[in-house]
Amino acid sequence: MTIKPWRRTGSRTVHRDRWVHLRAEAWVTGEGKVLDPWYMLDWPDLVHVVALTPDDRMVLVRQFRPGAEATVLELPGGMVEAHEADPVAAGRREFTEETGYAAEGFRLVSTLRHDPAHAGNRLHVVLAEGAVPAAAQQLDHGEEIAVECLPVSEVVAGLGAGLIGNAGHVGPILLALRAAGRLGF
Structure with a gap:
């Protein structure tokens, strides 16, 4: 089966601010x-960092996420600022x-699409090796982040x-661990 491209026939802004632009489009x-x-x-484009320490741990962050209504463990990362051309x-x-x-x-390990059905931004996956504590956190307004370092084997399991x-x-x-020679697939 050949899939024919869709055609956009209209677009209108529903909401726009510094964080997001929501459009209602018409497609055929x-x-x-x-x-x-x-x-x-x-x-904006997003960046996720998979960071490995010299003692085989992954540097992760724990923070409250309103969508989950819970504190969750995640990769560090965030938005690529408008003035930043280099995702690394x-x-x-x-x-x-x-x-x-x-x-x-x-x-840079990979550049993927965050949600290609409904968003045009990209997700950049960055591998950081040899991660060590170096300074105090510099959190943005509203960020409350706890740092956790778990064994890579525990994270994968x-x-x-x-x-x-x-x-x-x-x-x-998984992509970053493969790039680091830690997983084969």
């Missing part, structure tokens, strides 16, 4: 079906701000049981 599918409204979210530099900045750690080396509650962090962990 390749088979001629009209989808209106089709909601799209525009927000953005990852280094976010990692240091949120954790107070530095690392010997940072490298707990993925299927929801140790990392954000589904968008599981793939980056």
Whole structure:
């Protein structure tokens, strides 16, 4: 079966602020079906950092997430600022701000789509190796973050049981561990 491209026939802003731009679009599918409204979210690119310490631990952050109504364990990271052209530099900045750690080396592992059905932004996966405590956290307004370093084997074993509650962090962990030579697939 050949999938024909869809055609956008309209777009209107529902809400826009510094964090998100919500649009209601009208689309015609390749088979001629009209989808209106089709909601799209525009927000900045994101960066997730998978950081490994010299003693084989992963640097993680625990913070309250309103969508889950719970405190969850996640990868450090955040938004790539508008003035940042390099996602690795953005990852280094976010990692240091949120954790107070530095690392010997940072490298881009993959660039993925965050939610291609409803968002145009990208998700950059950065691997940081040789992570060590270096300074105090520099948290943004509203951030309350606890840093936890868990053995890599414990993180991998707990993925299927929801140790990392954000589904968008599981793939980056696996990709980064493969890039670090820790997993083969």
